[in-house]
Amino acid sequence: MRLGAMWVFILFMLCFLATVRAARPVITPRIVKCRSTSFPACFNIEVPCPLACLRTCLLDCVSCKPVCSCNTPGAICEDPRFVGGDGITFYFHGRKNQDFCLFSDPNLHINARFIGKRNPNLTRDFTWVQSIGILFNNHKLLVAAKKTSKWDDAVDRLAIFMDNNPVSLPAAEGSEWKSPAVTATRTAAANRVTIEAVGAFRLNVAVVPITAEESRVHRYNITEDDCFAHLEIGFKFYNLTDSVDGVLGQTYRSDYVSKAKVNVPMQVMGGADKYLTSHILATDCLASRFGSVNGVSSIKKGGIEHSTMKCSSGTEGSGVVCKR
Structure with a gap:
């Protein structure tokens, strides 16, 4: 009887495992x-x-x-998970519906718009990077994930604006858009692009949703009206100075020592107020180095023009709009 019961149990477990394996996507x-x-x-x-x-x-x-x-170094993914220029991984949660300075150097400034949800069981928001605004060589580049409820990999949810003008990329892998300042290339038919400004930066961007499984595991409580489409980003920078600052930028300095708490499973960088900025194309965060000389802050005409613009990054619509 014992031997028979053991075989019954073994057969039951084999059938159970086969069912679970078949149910996996x-x-x-x-x-x-x-x-x-x-x-x-x-x-x-x-x-x-x-x-x-x-x-x-x-x-x-x-x-x-x-x-x-x-x-890889320069990556920003998930809730937001950063990989610094020093190779150390850390989290920076920021606050939902606010903009933060990710990177600031005399000739390059990058902000990010955070979207998110409040978890009543935590003292912080769940946040993701919805858009980025880049200032360089008197140019303005905005890249955003459009808001969407139901996710479809085949539907493009990527919005790109160069100097306030929309960038139109044909929906085909390998299609290109070029200007004197940047080249944008689709790395998939939808939702993935590489943007390069020669001598300044290269940017790999993907628009991704919060999946039902991610919501279940992390208790995001994502509902069907919004899948919180957001950006996963990979940066590569050229010709940086050693005065570079920002949430991510500071990790590229030769004298940088990580401020993330290393004695906890999730290394979190604080100091959100230092990186808070007034909008997606502003250069007014406390960590700003944009337009400076040898790391000493100074305001140039280009900086004034950028900082007086008001921008909506598309969290409630399909695009990015900037007004004087």
């Missing part, structure tokens, strides 16, 4: 390519994303290998 790995002709040995070769990041990897054209974009 099958995630097809994203196929990525190197689209830089500067690397002919890797150009246009198709490689699947690794198991650790089946939908969010990038192809490193130098090694011709896929890398998890949320784990």
